[in-house]
Amino acid sequence: MRKQILDIKIDMNGPSVELNAENGAVVMIPFKGYVVESCLFSGIVEPCGVDTQVVNAAQVRHMSARYMLTGKDTEGNDCHIYIENNGWFDERGGRKPPEPGTPMFHTVPTFITDSPVLAPYLHQTGRFEGEGWGKEDGLHILFYEIG
DSSP: OEEEEEEEEEEEOSOOEEEEETTEEEEEEEEEEEEEEESSEEEEEEEEEEEEEEEETTOOEEEEEEEEEEEEETTSOEEEEEEEEEEEEOTTTTSSOOOTTSOSEEEEEEEEEOOTTTHHHHTOTTSEEEEEEEETTEEEEEEEEEO
């Protein structure tokens, strides 16, 4: 059973940087955003987020995004949530549109927060998963509690 805990709308906020080599490729994409829906938190994605996508020599594409949320926890206290979101693309490698009703990619997030209310929950490992979805208004990252 999965329970959605966060829906984050991502906005690209600058030019990406690319590197292509004989043994793979790397693209770094800066972004910002805001929390669309959450039972835990309301706020923004600071404009210092970066998504790094690496394609290895076997053409397997992985991604690692790191970003900071600033806002308020469930009790209205100011707080931050740092997210390290590591993921992978399916067999399309992120180069073709996903089938309708399927995510663009899957992730395993790690959370760090200074909120005493959220820390006992978010600091647990292996409890969460994420997905990237292309919606009418752009890219959304959805996080779920699993288990």
